[in-house]
Amino acid sequence: MLDWLQRLGQSGLGFFERLGRAHLLFYYILSGIPSVIVRFSLLIQQIYSVGVLSLLIILVSGLFVGMVLGLQGYNTLVDFGAEESLGTVVALTLVRELGPVVTALLFAGRAGSALTAEIGLMKATEQLSGMEMMAVDPIRRVLSPRFLAGFLSMPLLAAIFSAVGVMGGYFVGVGLLGVDEGAYWSQMQSSVDLHEDIYNGVIKSFVFGVVASWIAIFEGYDATPTSEGVSRATTRTVVHTSLAVLGLDFILTALMFGDN
C-alpha cells in the first residue's frame, strides 16, 4: 500500500517535472528564433525535410478525403433534394475542421515522429553534447530551426490539403455524380466566409503547428538516450500530438464558432 502511494507520488512529480521542462524548453526555443533568421539556410533545409517531404501524403490524403466527402455528402443531401449544397458541405467541413486537424495528425505521423527520432538519436550519439563542447548552442542550432519550420509549414500544408480536397469533392460531385457545376461553386462561395471560416482555419493550423512541433522536439530532446528510449519517445510524440490536436480543436472550435 505504502509502496503504491510512493509510486503514485513519484509519477505525479515526474509529470510536473516534464511539464515544467517542456515549457522551459519552449521558452528557450522561442528565444533562439532570432538567430535562426540570421542563418536562413538552416531554416530552408528544415522546411524541406518537414514541409516538402510531407507534401505527397498531404496531397493524396486531401484528394481522397475530399472525394469521400463529395460521395457521402451527395448521398445524404440527395434525400432532401439539396444536392446543390454539396459545395457548401465539402468546403465548410474541409476549411473549418478536416483541413487543419487531419493535416496536423498526418504531420504528427510523418514529420513529428521523424523530428523526435532525429533529435533523440542526436542525443543518444552525443552529438548534442559535442556541439556544446564546441560552444555551439544546440537549442539555437538544432531545435529552433526545426520548430520554426514546423510552425511555418503547417498552415501551408493545411491550405494545400483543403484546396486539394475541394477539388476532389468537385471531381466526384460534379464529374461523377452530376451535380451542377455552377451550383457547386456558387453555393460554396455564398456560405464560406473569408474571415469567419478561412482565417479561423488558418489560425487553427498555426496553433496546431506550434503544438505538434513543440511536442515532437521536446520528446526528442527529453528522450532517454538509448535506442529503446528513442523508440518510446517517438511513439509518445504521435500519441500526445494526436490527443493534444483533437482536444485543442474542440476548444478552438468552441471559441471561434461557438457564438453563432
Added chain:
Amino acid sequence: MMHSRTVEIWVGLFIAGGMAALFMLAMQVSNLTVVSNDEGYAVTARFENISGLKVRSPVTMAGVRVGRVTDIGFDPQTFEAVVTMRISSDYNQLPADTSASIFTAGLLGEQYVGLDAGGDMEFLEDGSEIILTQSALILEQLIGQFLFSKASEGEAK
C-alpha cells in the same frame, strides 16, 4: 544529403504552392469577391415578423443579390423587428418607395429580403427607412388558416 540548390527550389515551390492554395481558398471558395460588409449604404426596414431571417442573409432585387442583412434589432415600443441591411453602392439609385418583403428560398431554404422597386424620383440613401414592408409567411399560420377555412366551409354546407 541533397544538393542545396535542389532543396531551395523545392522549398520555394512548396511555399508558392501553399500560398497559391490559400489564395484559391480566399478567391474561389469564400465570398470575398461578392459584396463585402463595409462598403455601400445602410437602410432599415421594420417587419412585424421576420421568421428565420439572420444577420448575413442576402438582400435581393429581381433575384439579384444587392446587399446583406447586417443587423437585426427589436423595437420594444412598437413590438416590431428592425432589420438593418447594407446595400452595395453599385445600386445607389433605388427609388425611395421601394418595398421590402421576406421570402424563403425554396420550401425549406434560407430566408432572404426581396426588394421591389417603386416609382419615386428620390433615391434611398444611407440611413433611410423602407416604409412598405411585408412580413415573412409563417408556414404554420398558413396551414392554420387553411384548416380553419376548410372547417367553416364544411359548416356552411
